Amino acid sequence: MSTPTSTPMSTGTSSASSSADTPVSTSSVDNVLFATYVLVSLASVTGAFCTYQLISSAARYIRRLTCLNNDSQMYFRMPSIWFGRVKKHLIYAPLFRSRHMQELQLLGRWGIGVLPTRFQTIFLTLVIGMNVALCSTGIEWSQAGTPNMLDHLRNRSGTLAVVNLIPLVIMGGRNNPLIQCLKISFDTFNLVHRWFGRIIVIEAVVHTISFTVKAVKLAGWKGIQAELQSSKLIISGFVGTVGFIFIILHSSAILRHAFYETFLHMHILVVVLVFAALYIHLEGLQQLIYVQIAITAWAIERGIRLALMIYRNAGRGGTLATIEPLAGDAIRVTIKMARPWNYQPGQYMFLTLPSIGLWTSHPFSVAWSDTEERLDSEKGLAMNRQDILALQQTTISAVIRRRDGFTNALYKKAEKARGRLTMTALVEGPYGGLHSLRSYGSVLIFAGGVGITHQVGYIRDLVVGFANGTVATRRITLVWIIQSPEHLEWIRPWMTAILALDKRRDVLRIQLFVTRPRAIKEIHSPSATVQMFPGRPNVDTLVGLECEAQVGAMGVSVCGTGALADDVRMAVRKRQGVANIDFVEESYSW
Numbered sequence: 048m049s050t051p052t053s054t055p056m057s058t059g060t061s062s063a064s065s066s067a068d069t070p071v072s073t074s075s076v077d078n079v080l081f082a083t084y085v086l087v088s089l090a091s092v093t094g095a096f097c098t099y100q101l102i103s104s105a106a107r108y109i110r111r112l113t114c115l116n117n118d119s120q121m122y123f124r125m126p127s128i129w130f131g132r133v134k135k136h137l138i139y140a141p142l143f144r145s146r147h148m149q150e151l152q153l154l155g156r157w158g159i160g161v162l163p164t165r166f167q168t169i170f171l172t173l174v175i176g177m178n179v180a181l182c183s184t185g186i187e188w189s190q191a192g193t194p195n196m197l198d199h200l201r202n203r204s205g206t207l208a209v210v211n212l213i214p215l216v217i218m219g220g221r222n223n224p225l226i227q228c229l230k231i232s233f234d235t236f237n238l239v240h241r242w243f244g245r246i247i248v249i250e251a252v253v254h255t256i257s258f259t260v261k262a263v264k265l266a267g268w269k270g271i272q273a274e275l276q277s278s279k280l281i282i283s284g285f286v287g288t289v290g291f292i293f294i295i296l297h298s299s300a301i302l303r304h305a306f307y308e309t310f311l312h313m314h315i316l317v318v319v320l321v322f323a324a325l326y327i328h329l330e331g332l333q334q335l336i337y338v339q340i341a342i343t344a345w346a347i348e349r350g351i352r353l354a355l356m357i358y359r360n361a362g363r364g365g366t367l368a369t370i371e372p373l374a375g376d377a378i379r380v381t382i383k384m385a386r387p388w389n390y391q392p393g394q395y396m397f398l399t400l401p402s403i404g405l406w407t408s409h410p411f412s413v414a415w416s417d418t419e420e421r422l423d424s425e426k427g428l429a430m431n432r433q434d435i436l437a438l439q440q441t442t443i444s445a446v447i448r449r450r451d452g453f454t455n456a457l458y459k460k461a462e463k464a465r466g467r468l469t470m471t472a473l474v475e476g477p478y479g480g481l482h483s484l485r486s487y488g489s490v491l492i493f494a495g496g497v498g499i500t501h502q503v504g505y506i507r508d509l510v511v512g513f514a515n516g517t518v519a520t521r522r523i524t525l526v527w528i529i530q531s532p533e534h535l536e537w538i539r540p541w542m543t544a545i546l547a548l549d550k551r552r553d554v555l556r557i558q559l560f561v562t563r564p565r566a567i568k569e570i571h572s573p574s575a576t577v578q579m580f581p582g583r584p585n586v587d588t589l590v591g592l593e594c595e596a597q598v599g600a601m602g603v604s605v606c607g608t609g610a611l612a613d614d615v616r617m618a619v620r621k622r623q624g625v626a627n628i629d630f631v632e633e634s635y636s637w
Contacts, residue, residue, distance in 0.1 A: 078202050079333055081181045082210035088177060089214055092170075096229045104230075110600065111486035114519035120488040120599025124627055131624035139630050140165040145617045148634060149609035153301065160300040161609065163238060171242050178246050182207055182253070194261050201257035208250035209325065209334050212341035215243040220348035221397070221478060222355075230481045234634050241298065248295045255288045283328035290321035308407050308452060318345075352475060360385050360473050368400060368472035372461040374533040376449035377497065380411070381442060382472055388441040389477075390416035392484075392504035393633065396443070396476035403460060404453045408475060410635055412606075414500035415444040415507075415541045443474075446537045448497040482631050484509060485518040488599020491590065493615050494527045495607020499538055501633050502606055506555065507545050514550040521598045523555045526584055528611065530563045532570075552576055560584045586611070590618040594626045601626060606633040 114120045141147040142162045150158040163171065182204050187196040217223055219240040226233055262271050274281040294317055303310045322342050329335040360366040363385045371379045380398070390413060397408040418439050449458040461468055484490050484505055494502045506525060512518030529535070535542075545551065559579040564570055572578040590603065605615040612632055619630040 077185060078206040081184075081203065082206050082334075082337065084181060085177065085207065085210050086213065093225060093229070096231070100228070100230050107483070107486040111519045114486070114488060114599055115516060117519075118521055118598070120519065120521070123488065123599040124597055124601075126624055126627040128624050134630075135620045135623035137166050137169075138164075139616060139620050139623070141613070141616070142168050145613050147609075147616065148612040148632070157301045158304055167235065167238065171239070174239075174242070175246060178207060178211070178250065182250065192260070194264070197257045197261040201254050201261070204250045204257065205254040206334050206337075208247050208254060209329070209337045209341075211243055211247050211250070213337060213344065215240060215247060216341045216344045216348075218243065220345075221475075222348050222351045227481070232481060232634070233478065244298070245295060248291045251288050251291045255284070258284075280328060283324045287321050287324040287328055290317050290324060293317055294321070308404070311407070356473055356475050358386060359388075359475065362386075366472045366474055368398075368470055370457065370461040370464075370468045370470065371466075372458065373446070374536055375531060376458065377534075377537055378447045378449070378454075378458055378461050379444065379537070380447060381444045382474060384441040384443060384474065386441075387418075387439060388416065388443055390441070390443065390504070391477070391480035392508045393482055393501065394477040394480040394504070395501075395635065396445070396474050396478065398445070399473035399475070400457065400470060401473070402470050403457050407453060408473070409453050410478075411445040411447055412501040413443050413477065414446055414503045414538065416504075417442045417444075444541075446497055446500045482604070482633075484602045484604065484631075485512055485520065486600065487602035487629070488519050489522040489593060489597045489601040490520055490524070491593045491601065491603045492523070492525045493586070493603070493605040493607060493611060494525070495605075495611040496529060496534070497537070498606035498608075498633075499527050502604065503538055503541055503545075505604065507541075507548070510545060510548045510551050510555055513554045514548065519599060521554065522593075522596065524589075524593055525555070525557045526560070526589060527557070528560045528562060528584060528607065530561070532561055532564065532579075535559075546577070558584070558589075586614040587618045587621070590615070590622065594622055594628065597626060597628075599627075601628040602631060603628060604631040604633065 110123055114123065142165055146162055147164055148161055150161050153159050182200075186200050186203065187193070190196045217225070218236040221233065223233070223236055225231065226236060259271065262274075271281075275285060294314065297310060297313060297317075322338065322345070325338045326335070326342070329338055366385045367383045369381045369383075371381070373379055382398075395410050395412045397410050399406060399408040418441055447454055447457065449455055485508070490505075490509060492502050492505060502525070506523065509518055509520045509523050513520055513523075545555070555576065557577045559577070560583060561570060561579065561581055562583055564581050567581065570579050570581050594601065603615060603619050605612050612634065616630060616632065619628055622628055
């Protein structure tokens with residue numbers, strides 16, 4: 048074990064054997080003040096984003112109302128030159144050329160994560176720069192190595208490490224209130240969560256090294272060894288620092304993806320251990336309040352998840368899942384909910400199947416939702432709205448592609464049953480549903496493989512809205528890329544229902560691209576509005592053709608492989624300033 052990691056993570060005091068370790072009051076005040084700068088800065092950015100989203104939401108709402116009886120929507124087709132440039136070069140721009148969601152590979156085998164967008168990079172750079180500036184401002188660098196300088200650096204870095212726990216915890220939660228407020232996906236917050244974790248670990252290590260250097264100068268290594276054996280302050284600091292380092296090491300993308308369940312459980316256990324160590328370590332110090340806030344936020348988020356789980360699944364016979372194996376290594380899961388679910392397009396759930404994965408939960412897009420009457424209800428004739436809701440049962444469905452771990456075990460069990468298999472389930476949610484496409488005159492939807500499950504709900508919502516006159520949409524184009532025609536079975540019952548909707552032919556066109564057909568005769572177009580093609584689509588050409596026939600503002604949504612998402616992003620960026628076109632990317636990573 049290296050020496051720096053075997054030292055405490057103290058923020059206000061140090062070894063009891065050295066009175067020089069007690070910080071002066073002005074330094075303590077500065078540390079708390081600088082910690083306040085962190086929170087105020089992040090709150091200010093949050094407020095700015097919230098204001099922007101409120102204005103954007105109001106603009107989209109007004110646009111939808113204005114276009115309900117306007118089939119041409121010429122005004123909203125005109126682009127904003129300056130905002131188009133902002134979207135092209137900042138909001139939608141990858142960090143470098145075109146790569147964003149296509150995962151980086153180590154030795155062509157192990158995924159090591161994705162590159163952030165240009166806007167995300169700027170934000171993360173500002174956060175890192177803020178922490179560097181606050182950690183170094185006012186430190187006596189001209190007196191490097193002196194006890195006074197090491198005291199101040201130790202206290203400053205330790206204080207910043209614990210105050211950063213607050214945004215770290217908030218951004219890592221599924222029920223983060225900022226997700227709905229800012230309309231920023233959990234995927235993005237998870238990215239920022241990981242970077243705050245890295246910042247905290249670096250600050251904790253700086254804090255620890257500062258203490259170690261001074262302690263060695265005053266009492267030698269034997270003095271530190273004695274403190275590690277007797278001082279609660281030093282021991283708890285040691286545990287906290289080692290815990291932070293372990294978290295950052297085992298949270299690498301390679302380990303997360305290869306052993307997700309193991310990573311998740313170890314992550315939670317070590318986080319609890321670190322919180323406990325920090326609470327003991329900071330007892331009696333001003334900085335303890337930051338740890339208390341972080342622990343409270345973490346406990347509240349976990350409590351909300353538990354409450355949602357109980358509410359969604361307890362009573363009324365519980366929640367049951369029917370599993371059905373499909374061609375192409377996929378499973379259709381149909382879940383009868385114990386309580387009503389107010390489904391919105393773009394939502395996802397966390398599914399737990401105790402007979403397969405014990406208590407582990409996994410995220411899946413909700414592809415379809417129906418409401419049916421309970422056959423076992425004893426309430427009789429419904430007399431009011433409450434009785435009507437009691438007689439209804441929500442059914443939600445998902446298609447799961449076979450991978451490793453949980454999905455592989457689920458597929459094998461469904462395949463072994465040779466038919467439909469019903470089991471007890473626990474559903475947590477709904478989550479997501481951040482984006483509405485109802486204000487766009489033209490909507491272009493891309494889906495790759497099982498990514499269609501995220502897009503089906505949008506298509507039904509827009510077609511029904513078109514027939515009822517409640518959306519601005521006048522043109523919908525679905526582009527679905529699949530490997531084999533047998534993958535059409537994944538959503539056949541739902542697509543059949545969509546194709547039977549009123550006025551569907553007036554608004555919806557479907558283009559299917561089969562990349563690996565077994566024979567050319569498999570490729571045939573059922574009608575003029577549902578066409579099938581061999582090979583991969585030219586994304587740029589498709590986007591260009593839709594822009595030529597564009598009605599009003601245009602929304603482009605993609606859910607699929609990283610390469611497909613990057614191609615669609617690039618095609619949309621090329622047309623900023625030429626067409627009024629927005630880009631929506633749906634993804635989920637861990």
